[in-house]
Structure formats: structure tokens, C-alpha cells
Amino acid sequence: MTYCVGILLASGxxxxxxxxxxxxxxxxxxxxxxxxxxxPGERCLVLMTAGNLAITQAVVSVLREAECAGDGRTSLLTAENMFEAARHVGDTLRAVYARDAESLSAFGIDFNASLILGGQIAGDPPRLFSIYAAGNFIEATRETPYFQIGESKYGKPILDRVLRWDTSLDEAAKCALISMDSTIRSNLSVGLPLDxxxxxxxxxxxxxQVLVDADNAYFSMVRNRWGxxxxxxxxxxxxxxxxxx
Amino acid sequence: MTYCVGILLASGxxxxxxxxxxxxxxxxxxxxxxxxxxxPGERCLVLMTAGNLAITQAVVSVLREAECAGDGRTSLLTAENMFEAARHVGDTLRAVYARDAESLSAFGIDFNASLILGGQIAGDPPRLFSIYAAGNFIEATRETPYFQIGESKYGKPILDRVLRWDTSLDEAAKCALISMDSTIRSNLSVGLPLDxxxxxxxxxxxxxQVLVDADNAYFSMVRNRWGxxxxxxxxxxxxxxxxxx
Structure with missing residues (x-):
């Protein structure tokens, strides 16, 4: 399993x-x-993935190939805006589906993948997308400023109670860590380290950007004090x- | 959907x-x-049900029939101890399965039911069981003093953090209501009134025994203050x- 959360705020x-x-x-x-x-200075995109690891690693590999090809094909480094970037990720997912889904199906394995893409490209505001296995996607708004993928339920109540459009980045990071802590405590298949x-x-x-492991003093403090x-x-x-x- | 929680404590x-x-x-x-x-004075059993309503209502109806038959067949009013009572509920579920599962399957409907049976029969301590659709069951222990059925994830973190074997009945009731509140806030298909x-x-x-509806002052206070x-x-x-x- 996996737990990822992406939060869009007025401030970032x-x-x-x-x-x-x-x-x-x-x-x-x-x-x-x-x-x-x-x-840096032109675009900054972050992709998080949940589901079948072979599928999501293939998606990321194909995205990296497109990024490195430099042959004029769309990539996450050439997409003109975040909507085009989300479409590119969706198309990549569909290409992996076209290649792998039938073989997986022969073994009774669902084509299971869900992604969160967030970021900003110059000229476009910061935008956050939740991308489904079918390659379609929805976008976060002021009213629904976050998306979760993977084991989402244990950590949802604190997000619903705390997150608002005007929540600060630091508060939202704290909220995300508490949400993750609740999830880790209730589901063995979600675990450290965190990105x-x-x-x-x-x-x-x-x-x-921080790699939060078991030695991270802030996360340890949050875990103890929140409990x-x-x-x-x-x-x-x-x-x-x-x-x- | 549904959310039910049963809690076994040293005190009840x-x-x-x-x-x-x-x-x-x-x-x-x-x-x-x-x-x-x-x-009263001899036995007190409570059964909670989740899953396909036609199945769970059929189970309860068959249990009531056995209770009223008075013909020496096992019923929840004649079972000698809680283990026998749990077996009787499991057998009843299997009888409903034998009658209905094939017809449901023709319509693509799973035989979906889960039950919690708790109570005490004179001579036996209070015991709590979680009964699966297959009619098998597990029993709560000091280390795992509660069972949930239905939409269980949103309300699980507070149970894990608060409930202990020596928690008082009133505290456990408060904890169950907070767990229910978190579930109701996150899942539209769980709702008042509560039993x-x-x-x-x-x-x-x-x-x-209380029917908690939207006018219940204590539950309203818990909802506001917990938030x-x-x-x-x-x-x-x-x-x-x-x-x-």
C-alpha cells in the first residue's frame, strides 16, 4: 500500500x-x-504515485525518457501549462495500459494506478491534479484543496478539519504529517521514510525538500505530542x- | 454503508x-x-449488522423466529453460553446463504454481511464476537478489545489511541461517539440516528440504551467540542x- 497527500493553498x-x-x-x-x-525559475512539478509498482515505475520511466529525449515531443519539461502536463501524464498512463494491461489481466491483476501531479509552470498558477488509472483527471479547487491516493481514510479526518485555502505552508505540512502519522499507526503497509x-x-x-526518517526530530515530536x-x-x-x- | 463498533472492557x-x-x-x-x-438477570445479547440489508434483515428475522419458536431448537435465548450464541448466529447466516446466495450471484451481487455479537449469559463472562459472511467468527480479547463493521477506517485512529481494557464504560461510550462523528463527517452514507x-x-x-438523534445535546456537545x-x-x-x- 501507499499513502500520499497533495495540498494546494493560496500560498503554494x-x-x-x-x-x-x-x-x-x-x-x-x-x-x-x-x-x-x-x-528552477521556469517550472517545478512533483508527481506522486500509488497502485501497482510495476505500472507506476513504468509511467515514471516513460516520463523520464520523454524528458531526456529532447526531440520536440511533449514532456513534463516542455508542457506549456499544468493542464497539458496532466494530460501528458494521463497519456503516458494510457500508453503503459496499452502495453501491459492485457498481460496483467491474464494473471488476474487489475491495472491499478493513481497519481497526484502538482506544480507550477511560468505563466500558470500552481495547480494540483488527481490522475486516475484511465488517464483522466480532476483538479483541486479552493473548496477541495487536497487530494489523497492510496490508503486515504485513516488520515482524512484531520485534513477535513484543518485545511483551508488560506492555511500556511508550514501548517499544511504539519497537518500532512499528522495525517500520515494516523495512517502509519493504523496500516502496517504504510511506512517511513517520507518525502x-x-x-x-x-x-x-x-x-x-526533506526525507523524514525514524530519526527526524520534528516528526518524532509531532507523533508524541499529537498522541x-x-x-x-x-x-x-x-x-x-x-x-x- | 453502515458503521458499528462494539467494545469489550473489564467493566462491561x-x-x-x-x-x-x-x-x-x-x-x-x-x-x-x-x-x-x-x-434480564439471565442474559443480555446485542447484535449489530452491516452489509446487504436484505441478508442482514433475513438473519435477524430467522434469529427472532428461533427465539419465538420455543420448540427446543437453539436460539439466542436458549444458547448456553456466548460461544454457542455466536455459533448459532453463524449457522443462521449460513442458512440464509444456502437459500439466497445463488440467486444473488445471478444478479452479480456478493453475499456481503458482517455482524458483531456482544453480550453476557449467566455463568459466562461478557464476550464480544465479530462474525463474517462465511459464518465463522473471532472473539475480542484484552489486547484487541473492540470490533468495527462497515465503514471502519475513519473512526479507527481514536479507538486505537484511547481504548484500553480498563477504560470505563462512560469513557468508552464517549470514544465510540467521537469515532462515529469522524465517520459521519467523512462518509455521507453513515448517518443519524444512532443506537x-x-x-x-x-x-x-x-x-x-439511547437513541441519539440530531437533537441529542450530549452528542452535539461532543461534536462541537471535539472539533x-x-x-x-x-x-x-x-x-x-x-x-x-
């Missing part, structure tokens, strides 16, 4: 991914799910009377 | 169920998911530095 973007993959509980590995496509990046709007380069803060919040609410009147 | 048991069913988003109804089988019962160990009767307490807990954790060192 936060992307967080875990790095655990599993094919059964006895086959667990670490693969990072985040890829960056950058020309966390933040982007400020209109800077066209990453603001920060005890939740417990305190719980204790502060009176118990019901028997009749719950 | 808490059971909470919602009442929303849906067959598509344009076909939403209210059906209560909790059934009680009682002989909440508590049982004290060795009393062999319900301690409390703001979470927000305060979130604010109390420092934001990360850019480098997350």
Missing part, C-alpha cells in the same frame, strides 16, 4: 508521500513514490451521563 | 450503530442495525522549520 503547495510497498505481508519493500521534474516537499506560489522552485494532545482533548470532554440527555 | 460493554443504508446515493434510507435479545447501549459486567441487563479541541491540539504543536530538522 505541500506534497507528502510514504515509501512502503507490499506484495503480501511477507514481501515488504521501500520504494519512494515521489518524482520531481524541475527547471515531504513544499513549494511557494510563483517561485517556480522547491521551497523545501498526548488527542488524549488531553479527549479527557477534556465530559463523559456522558447514562441517559445521554 | 459498549455497542454503537448508525442507521443509514444506501443503494446508490439516490436511495438512502434509515434502518436501525442493532437488535437486542434479552432475559448506543452500555452493559455492565455481571448485571445481565442493559445499563443504558475545536482537535483544532487547539493542532495549533499547540509548533510548525516545522523549513528544514524539518
Amino acid at each position: 503547495m505541500v506534497m507528502l508521500s510514504d515509501s512502503r510497498t507490499n506484495a503480501g505481508v511477507d514481501h515488504i519493500n521501500t520504494f519512494r513514490k515521489m518524482s520531481r521534474f524541475e527547471r 515531504l516537499v513544499t513549494m511557494e506560489a510563483n517561485v517556480l522552485a522547491l521551497r523545501s 498526548s494532545a488527542l488524549r488531553d482533548a479527549f479527557d477534556a470532554i465530559p463523559n456522558p451521563d447514562v441517559g445521554l440527555s | 460493554m459498549v455497542m454503537l450503530s448508525d442507521s443509514r443504508t444506501n443503494a446508490g446515493v439516490d436511495h438512502i434510507n434509515t434502518f436501525r442495525k442493532m437488535s437486542r435479545f434479552e432475559r 448506543l447501549v452500555t452493559m455492565e459486567a455481571n448485571v445481565l441487563a442493559l445499563r443504558s 475545536s479541541a482537535l483544532r487547539d491540539a493542532f495549533d499547540a504543536i509548533p510548525n516545522p522549520d523549513v528544514g524539518l530538522s
Whole structure:
């Protein structure tokens, strides 16, 4: 499994991914799910992937090939805007589907992939997309400023309660880490290390990129304090009377 | 969808169920998911159901028939202990499967049902079972003192953080209501009213039973205060530095 969350804010973007993959509980590995496509000052794109690892790695490899080809084909480094970039990722997913889906189907394996693409290209505002296995996609808006892929449910309540369009990048990063902590605690197939990046709007380069592992002091602090803060919040609410009147 | 949680504690048991069913988003109804089988002072059993409503209603109807038959057949009112009661519910589920599964399958409908049975019969301690569609079941223990059925993920983190074997009945009821609140906020197909019962160990009767609707003052208070307490807990954790060192 996997858990990734991408958050679009007035002030920029936060992307967080875990790095655990599993094919059964006895086959667990670490693969990072985040890829960056950058020309600092001109564009900064981040792609996160969930689903069948062979499919999502193939998508990223084909995207990298297009990026390096330099033969005028569309790539994430030549797309004119984020919509075109999302379409390019969708088309790439469809090309992988065309090549692999039938063979997977023969083994009873679904073509299972979901992606989050976020970033900014000069001339376009920061934009965030959730791309489905069929290559179609939706875009985040002020009202729905985040997307999750993978094991999304455990970590959704805190996002719903905290994230607003005007939330700051740092607060959103904290919120994403708490959401990830809830997910890691409840699902063994989501695990460290984490990739966390933040982007400020209109800077066209990453603001920060951190690999969060078990030794990360900030994440350890968040984990400890959030657990005890939740417990305190719980204790502060009176118990019901028997009749719950 | 549905969300039900059953909690076994040193001091007794808490059971909470919602009442929303849906067959598509344009076909939403209210059906209560909790059934009680009682002989005060001798036994007190509570059954909660999730899954295909036609299946789970059939199971409850057959259990009620056996209860009323009084012909010496096993029923939840004659089972000698909770293990036998859980087996009887599993057998009933298998009887419904034998009658209906093939016809459902012709329409592409899975035989989808999951149940929680909790209670106490004189001579046996309070016991809590999670019963699967196949009629097999597992039993809660000190280490894993609760079971959920239906839409379980949104409401699981608070249960994991709060519930212990020595948690009081009132605290566990509060925890169940917060877990339900998180679920209702994140999944439209889980909704009010709620059925909440508590049982004290060795009393062999319900301690409390409440129908929690939108006017319930305690649940409204919990919803409001939990939201703001979470927000305060979130604010109390420092934001990360850019480098997350």
C-alpha cells in the first residue's frame, strides 16, 4: 500500500508521500513514490504515485525518457501549462495500459494506478491534479484543496478539519504529517521514510525538500505530542451521563 | 454503508450503530442495525449488522423466529453460553446463504454481511464476537478489545489511541461517539440516528440504551467540542522549520 497527500493553498503547495510497498505481508519493500521534474525559475512539478509498482515505475520511466529525449515531443519539461502536463501524464498512463494491461489481466491483476501531479509552470498558477488509472483527471479547487491516493481514510479526518485555502505552508505540512502519522499507526503497509516537499506560489522552485526518517526530530515530536494532545482533548470532554440527555 | 463498533472492557460493554443504508446515493434510507435479545438477570445479547440489508434483515428475522419458536431448537435465548450464541448466529447466516446466495450471484451481487455479537449469559463472562459472511467468527480479547463493521477506517485512529481494557464504560461510550462523528463527517452514507447501549459486567441487563438523534445535546456537545479541541491540539504543536530538522 501507499499513502500520499497533495495540498494546494493560496500560498503554494505541500506534497507528502510514504515509501512502503507490499506484495503480501511477507514481501515488504521501500520504494519512494515521489518524482520531481524541475527547471528552477521556469517550472517545478512533483508527481506522486500509488497502485501497482510495476505500472507506476513504468509511467515514471516513460516520463523520464520523454524528458531526456529532447526531440520536440511533449514532456513534463516542455508542457506549456499544468493542464497539458496532466494530460501528458494521463497519456503516458494510457500508453503503459496499452502495453501491459492485457498481460496483467491474464494473471488476474487489475491495472491499478493513481497519481497526484502538482506544480507550477511560468505563466500558470500552481495547480494540483488527481490522475486516475484511465488517464483522466480532476483538479483541486479552493473548496477541495487536497487530494489523497492510496490508503486515504485513516488520515482524512484531520485534513477535513484543518485545511483551508488560506492555511500556511508550514501548517499544511504539519497537518500532512499528522495525517500520515494516523495512517502509519493504523496500516502496517504504510511506512517511513517520507518525502515531504513544499513549494511557494510563483517561485517556480522547491521551497523545501526533506526525507523524514525514524530519526527526524520534528516528526518524532509531532507523533508524541499529537498522541498526548488527542488524549488531553479527549479527557477534556465530559463523559456522558447514562441517559445521554 | 453502515458503521458499528462494539467494545469489550473489564467493566462491561459498549455497542454503537448508525442507521443509514444506501443503494446508490439516490436511495438512502434509515434502518436501525442493532437488535437486542434479552432475559434480564439471565442474559443480555446485542447484535449489530452491516452489509446487504436484505441478508442482514433475513438473519435477524430467522434469529427472532428461533427465539419465538420455543420448540427446543437453539436460539439466542436458549444458547448456553456466548460461544454457542455466536455459533448459532453463524449457522443462521449460513442458512440464509444456502437459500439466497445463488440467486444473488445471478444478479452479480456478493453475499456481503458482517455482524458483531456482544453480550453476557449467566455463568459466562461478557464476550464480544465479530462474525463474517462465511459464518465463522473471532472473539475480542484484552489486547484487541473492540470490533468495527462497515465503514471502519475513519473512526479507527481514536479507538486505537484511547481504548484500553480498563477504560470505563462512560469513557468508552464517549470514544465510540467521537469515532462515529469522524465517520459521519467523512462518509455521507453513515448517518443519524444512532443506537448506543452500555452493559455492565455481571448485571445481565442493559445499563443504558439511547437513541441519539440530531437533537441529542450530549452528542452535539461532543461534536462541537471535539472539533475545536482537535483544532487547539493542532495549533499547540509548533510548525516545522523549513528544514524539518
